Amino acid sequence: MISSVSLVAFGGAIGASLRYLSGLGILRMFGHNDFPIAILIVNVVGSFLMGVFVVAAAHKGLTHLSPLVMTGILGGFTTFSAFSLETMTLIERGDHGQAAFYVLLSVGLSVGALALGLILTRGVFA
Numbered sequence: 376m377i378s379s380v381s382l383v384a385f386g387g388a389i390g391a392s393l394r395y396l397s398g399l400g401i402l403r404m405f406g407h408n409d410f411p412i413a414i415l416i417v418n419v420v421g422s423f424l425m426g427v428f429v430v431a432a433a434h435k436g437l438t439h440l441s442p443l444v445m446t447g448i449l450g451g452f453t454t455f456s457a458f459s460l461e462t463m464t465l466i467e468r469g470d471h472g473q474a475a476f477y478v479l480l481s482v483g484l485s486v487g488a489l490a491l492g493l494i495l496t497r498g499v500f501a
Contacts, residue, residue, distance in 0.1 A: 418453050426459075
């Protein structure tokens, strides 16, 4: 258990650093913009890499690296990759209704929770 937590923590530090550096690089390429292009690109790349790792790890017997790579590195890089994987898992199982429900709940409730956090905290600091 401790070694898994250490792998997740180590991978998370790598992933978060890569996210930060990617964001800087993307902003340098595209300049500052009102549209969150850096976040979009990181989320898409992280989701792609999650798909690559899931299949490669299963075929090469490397699933023991999942805490480091999936939860740590890719989770630190973008939690959207985990959301994408869970959605595709439901779709591949044939649970299309649950997949759609999961997407709607995840996006709707997460954005709503963020809005509520903003409103409540602004009220505290007003």
